[in-house]
Amino acid sequence: MPYVQIQITREGATPAQKAALIQGATELLVKVLNKNPATTFVVIDEVDTDNWGIAGETVTRLRQAAAEGGR
Template sequence: MPYVNIRVTKEGVTAEQKKALIAGTTELLERVLGKPSLSTFVVIDEVETDNWGWQGTTMTEIRKEQAKQAK
């Protein structure tokens, strides 16, 4: 019984995008590993950008800097 946990930053991921992630992940496990879709579970966690860090900085700060640079 495959269990896949996808974590993304909480930045407007739509219901349609989540549906595509779940369907695509399920299809991939079926195609590559032969796992039936009935036994596959996919969970998507959305993490606040203050709780996601990279290179010692929160994604909130990284996004702010990216927005400044885009202007």
């Protein structure tokens, strides 16, 4: 009866991509630990880029810096 939480930035994941994450994570638990898929939960949590930080900066700022660097 596993519970999997997948936390990603909210940057346009489609319903089909979310369905693929859910299917893939469930299959992983079945394959590796022989878990029952019927009681395997997968929850996707999409986080605004203003609300996610790495290396002390928001992802919003990192995306801006990358876009500026690409000019």
